[in-house]
Amino acid sequence: MKRLIIILFLIVSLVAFATEEELKAKLEENPRDFEALQELLEIYEENEDYSGYIDTMLEITEKLEDAPTEIMPYVLQAARYAADQYYDAESVSLYTYFLNALPRMSVLEEFMSAFEYMYDYDGTPEEVIMKSISAFDDQKATLEEIRNYAEEEYLTYVQSDIEKILYEKFGETQYMFHYLESLLRDQKYDEVEKALIENEENLKDNPMFYYTKGVLAAVNEDYDETYKQFKIARAMEDGARKLDDALNMLDIAYVPDYLIEFFQALLIDLDEKNQQLNLMNYAAKNRGIKWISGFLEELPEPPKISDALKATGTLYAVTEYNPESDTVYFTIVDNSGKKLIRLPGMSYGRFFKSGLLYVDFSGYDPKVVYEGEEEKHWVGYNALDVSPKGDKILISDYDSIKFITSDFEALWEYDIPLYEAFPISWSVDEKYLMVENYDNYLRYLINTGTGEIIETFDNSDNYDYLFLGKSNEVYGIDYDGNIEKLSPVKPLLTSRKAKWAIMVDDENLLYFESLSGFLDNLYLGNLMLYNTKNHTEKPIASNVLFVPALIPSVTIKSGKIIYTGYDTELEKGFMKVHDLETGETTILEEIQHVVLAFPDILQR
Numbered sequence: 001m002k003r004l005i006i007i008l009f010l011i012v013s014l015v016a017f018a019t020e021e022e023l024k025a026k027l028e029e030n031p032r033d034f035e036a037l038q039e040l041l042e043i044y045e046e047n048e049d050y051s052g053y054i055d056t057m058l059e060i061t062e063k064l065e066d067a068p069t070e071i072m073p074y075v076l077q078a079a080r081y082a083a084d085q086y087y088d089a090e091s092v093s094l095y096t097y098f099l100n101a102l103p104r105m106s107v108l109e110e111f112m113s114a115f116e117y118m119y120d121y122d123g124t125p126e127e128v129i130m131k132s133i134s135a136f137d138d139q140k141a142t143l144e145e146i147r148n149y150a151e152e153e154y155l156t157y158v159q160s161d162i163e164k165i166l167y168e169k170f171g172e173t174q175y176m177f178h179y180l181e182s183l184l185r186d187q188k189y190d191e192v193e194k195a196l197i198e199n200e201e202n203l204k205d206n207p208m209f210y211y212t213k214g215v216l217a218a219v220n221e222d223y224d225e226t227y228k229q230f231k232i233a234r235a236m237e238d239g240a241r242k243l244d245d246a247l248n249m250l251d252i253a254y255v256p257d258y259l260i261e262f263f264q265a266l267l268i269d270l271d272e273k274n275q276q277l278n279l280m281n282y283a284a285k286n287r288g289i290k291w292i293s294g295f296l297e298e299l300p301e302p303p304k305i306s307d308a309l310k311a312t313g314t315l316y317a318v319t320e321y322n323p324e325s326d327t328v329y330f331t332i333v334d335n336s337g338k339k340l341i342r343l344p345g346m347s348y349g350r351f352f353k354s355g356l357l358y359v360d361f362s363g364y365d366p367k368v369v370y371e372g373e374e375e376k377h378w379v380g381y382n383a384l385d386v387s388p389k390g391d392k393i394l395i396s397d398y399d400s401i402k403f404i405t406s407d408f409e410a411l412w413e414y415d416i417p418l419y420e421a422f423p424i425s426w427s428v429d430e431k432y433l434m435v436e437n438y439d440n441y442l443r444y445l446i447n448t449g450t451g452e453i454i455e456t457f458d459n460s461d462n463y464d465y466l467f468l469g470k471s472n473e474v475y476g477i478d479y480d481g482n483i484e485k486l487s488p489v490k491p492l493l494t495s496r497k498a499k500w501a502i503m504v505d506d507e508n509l510l511y512f513e514s515l516s517g518f519l520d521n522l523y524l525g526n527l528m529l530y531n532t533k534n535h536t537e538k539p540i541a542s543n544v545l546f547v548p549a550l551i552p553s554v555t556i557k558s559g560k561i562i563y564t565g566y567d568t569e570l571e572k573g574f575m576k577v578h579d580l581e582t583g584e585t586t587i588l589e590e591i592q593h594v595v596l597a598f599p600d601i602l603q604r
Contacts, residue, residue, distance in 0.1 A: 019043065027056075031063040034070045041074055050081045054090055061094070067101035076107065088118040096132050103135040108142070109149050116155040125161040130169075140170050147175075156182075173199060177208045177245075184252045187365065187380035189219055190410070207233035211246035218255045220377050221363060227266065234267045243267060254365055258289060305356055305371045308332045308341040315340070315602040316588055317349045317356065318564065318575050321595040323519060330358065337589050348551060348598035350386040352393065353406065357384055368395045376408050383418070383550045387430045390557070392448060394424060394433065396550065401435065403448060412451025416444065423552040425467035428503050432472050445472060469532075470506045477501060483511065485532075493535045496528055500546060504556055504580070507533050512546050512553075518566065519595070522547055527554070527563060529580075540578055541585065543567050547597050555600050562588075564596040575599050 023040040026033050037060065044053040057078035060071060079094035095111040111132060121128060129143075136142040143162050150159035160182035163175040176199065183192045193216055196209065203209040214229030230246065233239045243264075250260045265282040269275055283290050309315070313335050320329040320342075330346035333339050349358035355372015359382055366382040369375070381395040381402070393404040402413040418424075419436040426433050432454070436443045443457040443466050455474075457466060463476035466486075474486045481497025484490060494511065501511035508531055515525040527540040543565040546553045555562040561578040573596040575589040589596065
């Protein structure tokens, strides 16, 4: 009996399979055979084969030149199945197909509710939304209606995207500040500033214009400017009512709560006596802050980088690390070794033009800062590197990179989380750079002028590190420490095992031979200079420090190699400069029990 049941089950299954294949064949021959389509979809639903259902409807919609009403219920159901199964691209395609054929607000609302949680689709969110409403008679009115729906349903991303469209495409500046809030939330402060500048004439009578300028000042910790802009806004008509919106923007921009409360106490009432009472109340509620201020009042002003940069002659930058106290200080010294400035909380700095680039970790978010003939901030970025000639910048956050010119213009950017175990590699002529993706270990060769990815390397199993020579020449260091030029493969005749390397010029290559681990994930070893033409090499220095990081542990500028190291026997760190032309080495700094790293030079 049991055997009979199994045989009957197999027969039914084979019949069902045969029926499915027959129905597919009918639809292949005639995509408008809607009876066959209905039967096939019923089979998929009975078997809970949602992928088959979705794929079938995608194929049908692609084959039909028109959009017959007979298939629209199935298109809508397929879109829903795709959303439920997290097939974002398929769901977007099917919902858009339906809405372009039957523009119904209820379905658009349904789509936007699903779209709020989608991310894997073609195009930008704004392009998807505009395509989905292309068949509606009044697109602007449709957007405004769906924007209100998104606000009611807390679809924050959809609301932001629609407000961006209404502001950018239809010129509706009343939606601008909601859109700017989303930019603040995403830490896109440059875009906020640009929008304010471009729309100043239209917005100068709106208190939110000045409030937003004040928020940007607070992001850069210029609280005097924040207070100035907030006072202008508060004194305007409707300024009092908009104060809460401004304080909320400060919160979105991660300004500390105690400062937000302080601005509220300052601005809730501009009458001098009432303002004083509000500040007294603030002090009473925050006694700890008043106690702390007693220690801070008598402190001298902290040293300024701008003052150190005024010194004449050659300057050197270096990071000091004290292993015993686990503290880091950034210092600038002159040619005699005299310290011009010493600042805590900065891991490293890089000279750029006549100023200095560094990462500031003192606030809620890290930021890359430039101080020189002008001051620039890139909030949210936590790493930087400067090109060999010192006229281009690459900055990165945890998920992306941005390329900046000497005029501080952002030329291009990519969503690439950088692998930080090795430095970024620049070609000698700065026309190309090589970066590695932390997520998949792919290496990208990028044209710095256009941002185009010229080549992608997926050979991480063969090479521990890839670096650039002149132009787009690529070299690799394998896991045995051998260096070879790629394409075609040409081994170099180095005598030591290389950990890292950098081109000095078109012919000479500097590589680091790791001899021992040091502290936590640092290395000590030798620096070797290798000529790629005549294959000769010579040692440059010993006890040299290599730090796994995005920036190189050695700086090469104007025929000089600046490096740091640590003498484990004498227990002291050092910074030295080697002149490639004369072969002379000069000690710039020596400090007992302190590790020096990331040296740089500004020659004047």
